[in-house]
Amino acid sequence: MNxxxxxxxxxxxxxxxxxxxxxxxxxxxxxxxxxxxYGWPAINLWVVSLIAAIIGEAFVVRWQGRAVRPVLMDGSGxxxxxxxxxxxxxxxxxxxxxxxxxxxxxxxxxxxGGLGQNVFNPxxxxxxxxxxxxxxxxxxxxxxxxxxxxxxxxLLESLRITFLSQPIxxxxxxxxxxxxxxxxxxxxxxxxxxTGYFSPLHSMVGERAGSLGETAAVLLLLGGAFLIxxxxxxxxxxxxxxxxxxxxxxxxxxxxxxxxxxxxxxxxSGGLMLGAFFIITDPVTSPNTTLxxxxxxxxxxxxxxxxxxxxxxxxxxxxxxMLMNAATPIIDYYxxxxxxxxxxxxxxxxxxxxS
Amino acid sequence: xxxxxxxxxxxxxxxxxxxxxxxxRVLPLPKLLFVPLQQHIGAPATPVxxxxxxxxxxxxxxxxxxxxxxxxxxxxxGVIVGLxxxxxxxxxxxxxxxxxxxxxxxxxxxxxxxxxDPFALSAEDIAARVAAxxxxxxxGATFPAALKxxxxxxxxxxxxxxxxGECEPYLTCDDRIMRERALEIVEGIRLIALAVAAKEVxxxxxxxxxxxxxxxxxxxxxxxxxxxxxxxxxxxGSEKQIIQVLTGKEIPAGGRPADIGVLVxxxxxxxxxxxxxxxxxPLLSRIVTVSGGAIKAACNVEALVGTPVxxxxxxxxxxxxxxARLVLGGPxxxxxxxxxxxxxxxxxxxxxxxxxxEIGQAEASPCIRCSTCVRACPVxxxxxxxxxxxxxxxxxxxxxxxxxxxxxxxxxxxxxxxxIPLVHYFNYAKGDLATQERAKLKQEATKKLAEARNERIxxxxxERAEAAAKRKAARAAKEAAAAAAKAEVV
Numbered sequence: 001m002n003x004x005x006x007x008x009x010x011x012x013x014x015x016x017x018x019x020x021x022x023x024x025x026x027x028x029x030x031x032x033x034x035x036x037x038y039g040w041p042a043i044n045l046w047v048v049s050l051i052a053a054i055i056g057e058a059f060v061v062r063w064q065g066r067a068v069r070p071v072l073m074d075g076s077g078x079x080x081x082x083x084x085x086x087x088x089x090x091x092x093x094x095x096x097x098x099x100x101x102x103x104x105x106x107x108x109x110x111x112x113g114g115l116g117q118n119v120f121n122p123x124x125x126x127x128x129x130x131x132x133x134x135x136x137x138x139x140x141x142x143x144x145x146x147x148x149x150x151x152x153x154x155l156l157e158s159l160r161i162t163f164l165s166q167p168i169x170x171x172x173x174x175x176x177x178x179x180x181x182x183x184x185x186x187x188x189x190x191x192x193x194x195t196g197y198f199s200p201l202h203s204m205v206g207e208r209a210g211s212l213g214e215t216a217a218v219l220l221l222l223g224g225a226f227l228i229x230x231x232x233x234x235x236x237x238x239x240x241x242x243x244x245x246x247x248x249x250x251x252x253x254x255x256x257x258x259x260x261x262x263x264x265x266x267x268x269s270g271g272l273m274l275g276a277f278f279i280i281t282d283p284v285t286s287p288n289t290t291l292x293x294x295x296x297x298x299x300x301x302x303x304x305x306x307x308x309x310x311x312x313x314x315x316x317x318x319x320x321x322m323l324m325n326a327a328t329p330i331i332d333y334y335x336x337x338x339x340x341x342x343x344x345x346x347x348x349x350x351x352x353x354x355s
Numbered sequence: 356x357x358x359x360x361x362x363x364x365x366x367x368x369x370x371x372x373x374x375x376x377x378x379x380r381v382l383p384l385p386k387l388l389f390v391p392l393q394q395h396i397g398a399p400a401t402p403v404x405x406x407x408x409x410x411x412x413x414x415x416x417x418x419x420x421x422x423x424x425x426x427x428x429x430x431x432x433g434v435i436v437g438l439x440x441x442x443x444x445x446x447x448x449x450x451x452x453x454x455x456x457x458x459x460x461x462x463x464x465x466x467x468x469x470x471x472d473p474f475a476l477s478a479e480d481i482a483a484r485v486a487a488x489x490x491x492x493x494x495g496a497t498f499p500a501a502l503k504x505x506x507x508x509x510x511x512x513x514x515x516x517x518x519x520g521e522c523e524p525y526l527t528c529d530d531r532i533m534r535e536r537a538l539e540i541v542e543g544i545r546l547i548a549l550a551v552a553a554k555e556v557x558x559x560x561x562x563x564x565x566x567x568x569x570x571x572x573x574x575x576x577x578x579x580x581x582x583x584x585x586x587x588x589x590x591x592g593s594e595k596q597i598i599q600v601l602t603g604k605e606i607p608a609g610g611r612p613a614d615i616g617v618l619v620x621x622x623x624x625x626x627x628x629x630x631x632x633x634x635x636x637p638l639l640s641r642i643v644t645v646s647g648g649a650i651k652a653a654c655n656v657e658a659l660v661g662t663p664v665x666x667x668x669x670x671x672x673x674x675x676x677x678x679a680r681l682v683l684g685g686p687x688x689x690x691x692x693x694x695x696x697x698x699x700x701x702x703x704x705x706x707x708x709x710x711x712x713e714i715g716q717a718e719a720s721p722c723i724r725c726s727t728c729v730r731a732c733p734v735x736x737x738x739x740x741x742x743x744x745x746x747x748x749x750x751x752x753x754x755x756x757x758x759x760x761x762x763x764x765x766x767x768x769x770x771x772x773x774x775i776p777l778v779h780y781f782n783y784a785k786g787d788l789a790t791q792e793r794a795k796l797k798q799e800a801t802k803k804l805a806e807a808r809n810e811r812i813x814x815x816x817x818e819r820a821e822a823a824a825k826r827k828a829a830r831a832a833k834e835a836a837a838a839a840a841k842a843e844v845v
Contacts, residue, residue, distance in 0.1 A: 004446045004693075006779035008765035009707070010367055010524060010686040011715035014772045016723060074720060116721040234730075283725035288737060290730075337735035339757045340362070340595060341608035346757075348608035351615070 020075030026223035038090035040158030052101035053081030086213025203268035224277025237297035244301020388661030397423030430659035488631030494621030513616035515553035520592030523685025533567035537574035543625030649678035678708035728767035738767035
């Protein structure tokens with residue numbers, strides 16, 4: 001008879017690699033949409049991200065003298081690279097993706113102790129690092145030219161775009177958030193800057209300039225709903241984050257609609273949907289309790305709105321997430337579930353009898 | 356009836372259909388019975404027979420010893436062939452003191468009296484008879500039932516809860532006994548209620564057992580006993596959880612159900628009580644579920660205490676495929692065993708032979724802090740944090756997080772995507788903690804003894820010094836007197 005094992009002698013049909021695979025499945029529609037919308041350069045970038053993460057992780061894990069296979073098979077490194085790729089400008093050069101992936105997997109994850117030990121969300125930390133270090137490459141957006149359309153770059157052209165950083169003519173564009181911020185600096189209000197630039201329906205579908213996989217709000221929302229239905233994540237953090245953006249946006253929009261954009265504009269722009277459903281639900285860097293996740297999510301949303309509205313950068317999701325990642329241990333320290341038979345402070349309930 | 360919400364819990368695959376629809380059959384009389392002296396919480400019983408003695412079925416063979424203990428009776432008639440050690444129904448399989456009985460095949464009873472009106476008995480009398488019958492909690496805790504009755508009668512019982520939850524997967528022994536012996540169970544329940552003067556009596560049954568609910572409902576007609584269907588969830592059958600779902604009350608941390616005027620007994624215990632009171636039959640057998648994917652024909656059998664588990668497996672047709680793991684009890688909290696010669700004891704609810712697919716075991720991987728365990732914990736603990744503290748041997752930290760409140764239900768381990776054996780950590784830490792506390796008590800006792808000894812030595816020396824001083828003073832006085840006398844003479 002084999003080794004003695006402790007109970008339970010049954011297990012839910014779940015494992016870490018299954019969790020990661022489900023998240024990837026949920027990401028697939030928005031990713032495929034991004035591939036279609038921005039064409040071959042986007043696909044190149046995604047592939048480079050994943051390969052860099054796999055090689056980088058395999059190298060450092062081997063260096064640590066640990067078994068490489070189980071670490072790669074859990075899928076967390078690939079998922080990190082995938083999420084990072086979705087947050088990059090689709091025509092960014094290959095080294096942006098490679099550097100970002102290596103930074104995420106090696107510096108942000110393995111240096112901290114590997115899976116489960118990192119303080120910051122690796123994909124967001126890498127995005128912030130890239131944005132600060134390479135602001136030009138990270139803010140060069142292009143107008144969508146879907147695969148099969150007249151302007152779509154061919155496979156050969158795409159290789160030149162991704163690997164030789166050849167300039168793209170006539171395709172440069174601005175993201176919605178960037179455009180509005182630029183117009184503000186020129187003293188142009190929302191009533192003019194949004195005209196012809198923003199329609200909720202367009203933003204929902206995602207056919208606009210933006211990051212590789214962040215524009216398809218509806219597909220990301222569907223992916224998130226799928227994860228909630230499969231009980232991989234709970235609704236608390238995402239809904240709280242969306243509320244954290246929408247509530248102040250609504251209030252300030254009511255006060256001055258020419259200066260403060262409304263909730264729909266904020267909800268459907270930038271990396272919010274990806275952030276709400278796929279980034280802040282990262283278990284490692286978010287609080288353990290339901291209440292903690294509500295606080296965490298709402299704060300992420302609020303900080304995002306504040307940075308977008310008054311900050312120097314047009315988009316604030318990555319910064320907001322990193323700030324709240326840093327606050328997660330504090331939230332976990334103060335927010336704990338009440339234990340059966342004890343009050344909130346941990347003292348035993350009084351002995352009471354009813355006659 | 357209004358039910359109250361529970362926190363956490365999990366929904367493991369029930370697999371009760373394997374054995375739920377087959378009536379209980381009585382296991383053929385085994386040749387040899389191995390009856391351990393310790394089948395209950397508390398002190399082991401003391402044998403009152405010798406090797407070579409012929410005993411009758413139901414005869415006392417080992418008496419309760421001390422306050423928390425239970426009597427043990429001969430499961431059948433035959434000859435005592437051994438008072439020695441036999442493998443224990445425990446993962447260790449270590450030998451424990453056991454009475455070995457060779458059956459004579461007659462199954463001849465001692466003379467028993469039948470009580471025509473058991474409800475005329477006094478509460479004290481009922482408890483005394485339950486104690487004499489060696490009845491222990493059959494839900495698995497095996498706490499001596501009479502002791503619980505006496506303690507509860509003294510502290511007063513508002514609500515008597517009869518636990519028919521049976522939330523462990525595979526197990527159907529309580530389901531079957533409720534379906535087949537509902538009338539006897541209800542009589543037993545009413546006797547328990549009488550013994551503790553309960554004001555309200557509730558039978559909680561999970562709603563995945565509709566036949567048992569129907570059988571019990573028709574059996575309680577015209578009595579004060581109420582049957583309540585509870586949602587199916589693990590660990591609904593845990594004492595703390597069934598109290599919470601039925602009454603909305605919580606047992607204060609470190610306390611007992613009596614602290615909030617509640618008493619919980621298992622439905623099978625009620626059947627044993629009825630048999631003991633009405634027919635003076637001690638607890639000699641119990642219903643055991645034999646099931647699992649590796650068992651050919653899963654079923655429920657009524658087996659005598661002391662029957663080797665192998666006989667139950669054989670009765671169920673043996674294995675259909677090699678078992679990856681053998682378990683006594685349910686899969687969530689049961690214990691693995693490897694020696695099939697271990698006996699059925701009063702607390703054995705199930706004998707499971709599981710396939711590796713059913714166990715779903717995998718190498719543990721790092722914790723991703725997904726907090727699935729936090730959501731699953733019915734007590735409101737943070738299993739991931741507790742395990743992290745225990746990993747670095749910080750027991751004090753784990754205790755601060757609520758280690759002592761953990762009920763070891765295993766819900767956290769069950770749902771953990773990283774397959775971390777969380778509850779194993781907790782039980783290990785609880786064991787370590789108990790050892791530390793014992794060592795501390797011992798140290799304190801030693802210190803006290805040492806202090807007493809020092810004090811005694813000091814006292815003896817002081818007394819000696821005082822005596823010497825006294826002697827000296829006396830001598831001085833004598834000399835002075837002599838000198839004075841001399842002076843007078845001169």
